[in-house]
Amino acid sequence: MDLDSLGKGIGLFGSAIAAIKQLISLMPDNSKKEEAIEYLKRAEREFKIAESESATDLGYEICRQHFPPIIMLSKDDKHWECPECHNTKSPEDYSSLLGLF
Numbered sequence: 001m002d003l004d005s006l007g008k009g010i011g012l013f014g015s016a017i018a019a020i021k022q023l024i025s026l027m028p029d030n031s032k033k034e035e036a037i038e039y040l041k042r043a044e045r046e047f048k049i050a051e052s053e054s055a056t057d058l059g060y061e062i063c064r065q066h067f068p069p070i071i072m073l074s075k076d077d078k079h080w081e082c083p084e085c086h087n088t089k090s091p092e093d094y095s096s097l098l099g100l101f
């Protein structure tokens with residue numbers, strides 16, 4: 001599987017989860033609904049883990065301040081920022097780490 005279709009697959013799975021969420025919201029409030037919400041939460045968590053794994057395959061950085069990790073965004077592919085906690089990663093961070101050895 002190439003990286004482009006991997007990205008599309010992730011997008012489709014994300015839409016499927018959104019559709020299921022919509023369906024659950026239409027269910028009457030009972031124990032079946034609670035059960036469905038639990039399954040959905042588990043699926044969403046697994047999806048986020050799979051998503052961050054494929055994001056690193058696509059060359060993205062991930063923020064490890066959260067679990068499942070959040071995908072960091074960059075304007076120049078060098079300086080990365082977490083959209084949630086604004087944690088940053090940059091090439092300078094790596095060079096200072098390398099300086100330790």
Ligand SMILES: [Zn+2]
Nearest residue numbers: 063065082085
């Ligand atoms: Zn973060």
